[in-house]
Amino acid sequence: MLRTETPSPLHGALDTYAADKLVRTFVEDQYEAVRAVEAVADDLARAVDAAAPRLQAGGRLIYVGAGTSGRLGILDGVELLPTFSWPPERALGLIAGGPPALFKAVEGAEDDAEQGERDVQALAPTTNDVVIGVAASGGTPYVLGGLKAAQAAGALTLGLANNPGAPVAAAADIGIVLDTGPEVISGSTRLKAGTAQKIALNTLSSCLMVRLNKVHGNLMVDLQATNAKLRKRALSLTQRASGAPLEAAEAALAAAHGHVKLAVLMLGKQLNAADATALLAQHAGHLRAALDAP
Structure with missing residues (x-):
């Protein structure tokens, strides 16, 4: 069984907890997300070094995911425009099931590897592009299909997953395994697995923007003042x-x-x-x- 699906041995009586203990349980478990990202800091640094020259040469960031992972990828890309004036056409997000899946689960969409491959091919990836596949389980067919298409085009592929031995990490040029372990609510990877993905994506894209001269000192001097x-x-x-x-x-x-x-x-x-x-x-x-x- 995947570690993210394994029931936590610590909270078998979760449904009996009083509100204060229930809240503390969820909050304290989130610390594991930070530790999981800390453990792969070297992998993230490798990803920054590999991706920055491609983006400097005009490449795009392309996020591919399903469910929570897909939404987090899209969010990371969307936030680059107001924060760093990164062109929206150079931060593209794909989610299994298409735009409707942002608001409502599209059943079975994540199991379609061929659709993932077609969706990435439709973006005409190049050798300067950086394609980031994100999947908590690490075996999502849609994401694997997207990575396959990206590699065939010569793009740099990064694979983020939350389980050791994840195919998504193994299939990518640089695999990043955020080993967050069992969730408080068994299998609910919108919890600390999702938090770890958010931290990792935030760290990766922010480091890239620093490398691409979007920051002076630690000041965000390329923001868009739209309000x-x-x-x-x-x-x-x-x-x-x-x-x-x-x-x-x-x-x-x-x-x-x-x-x-x-x-x-x-x-x-x-x-x-x-x-x-x-x-x-x-x-x-x-x-x-x-x-x-x-």
Whole structure:
């Protein structure tokens, strides 16, 4: 039996717990998710090193999953646009059963390996793409089909699973096994198995964005300021990164059309928007390198 399906020996009387003990049981079990990700930190680092050059060359992140795993992959990709201005056409998510499966389970869809293969083929993967297959069980046919198509196209494949010996991990170029063990509720991998996947995906994509010059120091200087809260954040980030007073930061940010990285470069090098844009492009969007340029 898969470890994620094995009944926990610790909580056989879960349905008798008082509310305070019930809550503590679920919360405490989530710590195992963090430990599982810590155990594969080296594998995640290998994935970052392998994926970053492909994305730098114009590749895409393509997430493939089913159920909770599929939804978590799509969520990770969707969040890259507002946080790092990563183009949505370069963060694509596939879930068994298609878009309706985001809101309601599509029975049997995850068992169709050929559909997974067709869905990935439809995206015309290239050697610069990075395809991430996510499956708690590690044997989901839809995900295995997607990885097969990705490898046939020469894309880099990453396989995230929650069971040792998982076929999804074995089939990928880099397998990452998040061994979270039995769930408090037997087999419910939306619990700590899903938490571990969220942490791993978040870590992977965030590290990649740092490598791709989307961060200056630890400041998210490539965010999209699309609402009042984010416009306020963009102004604060501009001031922090440049050291400029409020009025100067506001003026630069306005001239940069809300682009923090550009505003900081304008302030730091005393450039207009056009010249700062050109200088940033010369340094592949790397703000630190542009600021240090003679």
